[in-house]
Amino acid sequence: MTDRSPQPPSPIAGIDPARLADFARREASRYTAARPKAAQALDQGAQHFLNGVPMHWMRDWPMPHLPLVAKAKGARLTDIDGYGIDDFCLGDTGSMFGHSPDAVATAIRQQARRGLTYMLPTKAALQAGALLTERFGPFKWQIATTATDANRFALRVARAVTGRPKVLVFNGCYHGTLDDTMVELVNDQPANRPGLVGQVQDLTRAATVAEFNDLAGVETLLKQGDIAAILTEPVMTNSCMVLPHAGFHDGLRQLSRQYGALLIIDETHTISTGLGGYTRVHSLSPDMFVVGKCVAGGMPTAVWGMTAEVAERFNAYDATRPPGHSGMGTTLSANPMQFACLAATLAQVMTPENYDHMERGAERLAAGLAKSIRTHGAPWHVVRVGARVEFICAPGPLNNGTEAAAAHQPQVEAAIHTALLNRGTLIAPFHNMMLVSPATKTRQIDRLIAAFDEILTALFA
Structure with a gap:
């Protein structure tokens, strides 16, 4: 006889879809509860912009609503809700050497x-x-x-x-x-x-x-x-x-x-x-x-x-x-x-000394992320180019643009981005890119690695 029983849904980047959906809901709720001032300010002032943002790429951030930045210096942001954030996005490279050197x-x-x-x-x-x-x-x-x-x-x-x-x-x-x-x-x-x-x-x-x-x-x-x-x-x-x-x-x-x-x-x-x-x-x-x-x-x-x-x-x-x-x-x-x-x-x-600092920090970050991926058995990999580090939610290495497009996992990445921000770290919204600046401290790198490991524990336990 043919087995007609329902088949479980296929994993997404190695993650059970129900577990991923539940994780994403929890993290979105946690974010919303933590940032009422930003939500209120956006409700009162964002209507003057097309779709509520001054530049449409800002809609690509995956969190329930945008944070509003109060100030930035070095590799740290502070938002209007009072949270200090370790910034590894750094303006998607625009502030790769830190905010306001x-x-x-x-x-x-x-x-x-x-x-x-x-x-x-x-x-x-x-x-x-x-x-x-x-x-x-x-x-x-x-x-x-x-x-x-x-x-x-x-x-x-x-x-x-x-x-x-x-x-x-x-x-x-x-x-x-x-x-x-x-x-x-x-x-x-x-x-x-x-x-x-x-x-x-x-x-x-x-x-x-x-x-x-x-x-x-x-x-x-x-x-x-x-x-x-x-x-x-x-x-x-x-x-x-x-x-x-x-x-x-x-x-x-x-x-x-x-x-x-x-x-x-x-x-x-x-x-x-x-x-x-x-x-x-x-x-x-x-x-x-x-x-x-x-x-x-x-x-x-x-x-x-x-x-x-x-x-x-x-x-x-x-x-x-x-x-x-x-x-x-x-x-x-x-x-x-x-x-x-x-x-x-x-x-x-843009000095040799600053690049040396960036290289050492990025090497530490890449090694820590890769160790966590191995520990949890995730079918993912890490890539680094100098101070630029990415975790990719697919096996690697990738060889071309077609493979890169297939490796992109928007549901997983969106959940992780919000979860990292809930734990005090910002990475780039368009992909899983992180930069180490001359101002980035070892303790910031270690906080990011620890947050990433906590997230993988929840997703792969």
């Missing part, structure tokens, strides 16, 4: 007395240019406000100097809200990512997609002769993190040269790797380099640079184009406040 806060106060913007350079601009070259390599630099803008401008230059239309990106990538990169593989073919608001153009006319770590797939696309640039992070981030295979970056460099495409490295998240980012630590040699977020200590700033050879090619192109708008630059970019903060960060915050 002293050198940056001093630079802001001093520059505020001299003016905020005037579309002319300062001595600090010249200092920042020299420091950028010292930290990241001999590129010819330009300043933007966001990494999205920096990537957009870099792609314009790449298309100008190569005369080619397309950018090659990797499936599951993230390079800011840049249209050209909002493509993915569907049945092995490039397609617009679903969910793009108001998207009317076919983005695949100017972009194509390969899987990360697939050099054969990259070469197949490059052979078509229409690729202006390969735009990539050294490590896939803003998803379940994917590390490069041995030889992958050397292969990209060789293929880009062989087929005449420029190689653009976006270090906006992987600046966590060490001094000079992944590019300097691992001796990569891109044609163009982009970094944003924390490069000016939290002041909205991004930088993009090109090698002298690419600069020469661009200048030759620029001399022949008709006069008029270039499609690059924004009025408030390269303002004196950016340069004051950029110079202070590069000279006094």
Whole structure:
């Protein structure tokens, strides 16, 4: 006879679904009971914003309602309900060096007395240019406000100097809200990512997609002769993190040269790797380099640079184009406040000593999380890139964007994020990312590890 008895539901990331649902309900109730002031303030004041938030990404936090921050310093937040919070999100990398580093806060106060913007350079601009070259390599630099803008401008230059239309990106990538990169593989073919608001153009006319770590797939696309640039992070981030295979970056460099495409490295998240980012630590040699977020200590700033050879090619192109708008630059970019903060960060915050502290702390954090995962027999793994650590609720390692998407477990992650905040720790809302800053204390790391272990005990007991 066929057994027709009901089958138990499949585990979610190794967790019994009923146990997970019960845990999530308890943690949500605990959070709501603990933060009545934030709830009341939001009820009274959030209606002026679309959907109650000043920037729609804030809706991605998984807790029942947002906390309201009263102040932040170093690696600690304090909310209006009086809770001190160990901050491992750090503005999703924007404050990777801690909230309001002293050198940056001093630079802001001093520059505020001299003016905020005037579309002319300062001595600090010249200092920042020299420091950028010292930290990241001999590129010819330009300043933007966001990494999205920096990537957009870099792609314009790449298309100008190569005369080619397309950018090659990797499936599951993230390079800011840049249209050209909002493509993915569907049945092995490039397609617009679903969910793009108001998207009317076919983005695949100017972009194509390969899987990360697939050099054969990259070469197949490059052979078509229409690729202006390969735009990539050294490590896939803003998803379940994917590390490069041995030889992958050397292969990209060789293929880009062989087929005449420029190689653009976006270090906006992987600046966590060490001094000079992944590019300097691992001796990569891109044609163009982009970094944003924390490069000016939290002041909205991004930088993009090109090698002298690419600069020469661009200048030759620029001399022949008709006069008029270039499609690059924004009025408030390269303002004196950016340069004051950029110079202070590069000279006094982004130091070997601070990176050493971050590396040691992140190593401790990764080891502690991995030990807890092993102890509880969770089918999960931990990945680290310098000061950046992620726990991934699936076996690993992951090889590409398709595997990273499949490893994402929103129900589990949402419950854990709220539970960690209930225990005094904040991690990034979009994935399980944690950063160790120069201000992060060993006791904060140990509190996070202990909270994580307590949560896994509840989920896997």
